[in-house]
Amino acid sequence: MVRELFIIRHGETDLNKEGIIQGRGVNAGLNEKGRQQALQFHEAFRDEGFEILFSSSLRRTQETLEPFIREDLEWEQYPELDEIGWGRFEGKRATLDFKQEYYDLLKHWETGVFTARMEGGESPLEVKARQEKFIRMWEMRKEKKSLLCMHGRAMRILLAWLINQDLATMDTFPHHNLTLYKLIFEEGKYRIDLYNYTGHLHAES
Secondary structure: OOEEEEEEEOOOOHHHHHOEOOOOOOOOOOOHHHHHHHHHHHHHHOOOOOOEEEEOOOHHHHHHOHHHHOOOOOEEEOHHHOOOOOHHHOOOEOOHHHHHHHHHHHHHHHOOOOOOOOOOOOOHHHHHHHHHHHHHHHHOOOOOEEEEEEOHHHHHHHHHHHOOOOHHHHHHOOOOOOOEEEEEEEOOEEEEEEEEEOOOOOOOO
């Protein structure tokens, strides 16, 4: 059976706009622009025929799906889909110290050191391990068309390993607020059918 998994990043929050670090421990809601992005996505895909909605445990993903939730579509929340933990930097502005440590961390990840993490945060391998629990559950289900809302770094990690790429390639997946990746799941394998699609964000430059 061919199944479709639509994966979107949540809409914009004020913390996105202000350059404040949002990880797993920051539970911000959408701002006005983010709510508008959610409405635009809903307008474009309301007739897609989604059978079930999945979100992380964080408000910004739930509020992004709100227009679909109001239509009484089945909706389930999973902390396994939460954003990566950025440790001691969460809730703080992206200072020069953070940027330097972040770029150093990216270098570790690009060279295959996937156990590297921010102090008090999570590594890509830890994020992947919890994501695998969700994906194995999803693969046992029967819905042909699912919509999943999650977070930027977590989405990059998920996309890389789902299509059997090395985690070092995770930064090749752009993650604009409310971007869409559509995956086809067939015979135990995933392939990307829509890549970083933002055509529904018609009001943005």
